[in-house]
Amino acid sequence: MIWSVSWRNIWRNRTRSLVIITAIALGVFAGVYTIAFMFGWVNQRIDSVIHTEISHIQVHQSQYLETYEVHDYISDVESMQEKILKEPDVKAVSSRIIATCMITSAETGAGVQLVGIDPENEKQITNIYTKVIDGAYFEGVKSNPIVIGEKLAQKLKVKVRSKIVVTITEMDGTITGGAFRVAGIYKTANTAYDEMKAFVKADDLRNLLKIDENAGHEIAILLKDNNMEDQVLTKLKSLYPEFQILKWTEILPDMKMMTESMNFMMYIFVVIILLALGFGIVNTMLMVILERVKELGMLMAVGMNKVRVFSMIVLETVFLSITGGFLGILIALVLVALTAHTGLDLTFWAEGLNSLGFDAVIYPEIGLKDVIVVAILVVLTGIISAIYPARKAIHLNPAEALRIDM
């Protein structure tokens, strides 16, 4: 019956209870939706890093990532690629020839990283082909096609089918050049990437560099499951100890820091919200105790022990918190479900967001685990907020409490 009494007690002063429930609901809504927004934002960036820029794991010659020298290549990428592809958790593998070069148009020039790929095979690894906004992905141009980012196209003032010249250092150190024609212009959420990366066919770049037919600078590996990274990484490291094999968080440590700190910061944010709400709850419950001194005195007089009185006050507070928390979570989940499809359009900040590698349309997402954690935090807030008022209640002297005129 204490449960029933506690539940009914919170509705004795409807207005006051509704005010605090609304405050809790709004606070929890803000917390949950912000978590969903931030997770959506970060996960989109991670998705972009994995499926557009890096993939899950990359293999290089041991010193390649320090020097980016063309002669630091893997000599037999084809057989290595085939072996890696046989690993059960590996979904796709692609080898790349990479060279830093100068690229010039009739108007101007820029330094870029030229990536030689097998266009069809690369489709299994990265989704650049889906990001083409003008022209086509290595189609429409007979020889030496190049796919460049929108930002680079703007910088070079070139369009589809424009001719551009690549100046590059051969394996023997000779500087050479090659003419390419723009087949497609792509646009990702990362303008820095769009400005820095240009894609050509691997054979075209090999010819230009005069590098062995079977050589490659990078092997990109896409896994079937994000959670298998460490397992596959360990296996590959044991198979190819002479190479540098890194997962995407090691290649981009700032992304790792961002994802890890984001979780922590989000919970800090929610805890701050709940802390503020907790003080509101304490205030409300102190008023409740003050109004019910005589009744509490009567309950203790007729034999309700301190544990039960304490429990009753805690239950009332928890009921208030759970009601508000449930409403807040519900509203947040409904809004997350709605905006997860439509997205939150932040295009007015697109330039700034894209320069940092973030998409301007955010699709909020939240996992069950995070909802459960927030729900537990709400209940804990209720319990902690109840302690002080409940202690006040149990320290009442029944005789004095009964004497008070309410």
Add this chain to the structure above:
Amino acid sequence: MKVLELKNLVKIYNDSAVKVTAVDGISLSFEQGEFAAIVGPSGSGKTTLLNLIGGLDSITEGEIIINGTNISNLSSSKLIDYRLHNIGFVFQAYNLIPVLTAKENIEFIMELQGKKRTERNQRAMELLKAVGLEDRAYSRPSKMSGGQQQRVAVARALASKPKFILADEPTANLDSKSTETLLNIMERLNIEENITFIFSTHDQRVVNKARRVITVEDGHVVSDEKRV
């Protein structure tokens, strides 16, 4: 059979600048089935005496023995438990739990005692019938008159099957008709069920019904009159 014995009871309030002796060496005993009224002017110490008997306030000196148990030395948690099983309370302001119905108010005490639902339900209905309110079983206190609420309070006091019932000014807020009804019910329960009632009161109608009248003044018993 002696249900309650007070031995040289003293209560001194030290919490204000002035030391107040509210009860000053009172010794009394009550037999099973008594219908006793403690009377006296305001500030005479009758409510304090009732609070001491009920274990709601601590005594400064003396002993309170209920059915052979000295409650003066019990810890506050044991005292709460002792009150739950041995003493029924009726208060001037009824003090029912407003969110519970009449029946639930009565059942609440039995639930605190750990009684089973069927037993609680049956006894609550019996007690409501005994106080003439079986038709108001599912009414909340706010929907009942003062007299009806006080009758529910009496039923609640009886719910735990106490050794005796302490009633502090039970008729102070009631009109004449409600007072008469309430007193008749309590008198009937006293005679038929042999339940001991101890009142503190100013009300002459209660005094007229009482078979023992104890007059308290300045913390002393000045008269103790038993009527046949």
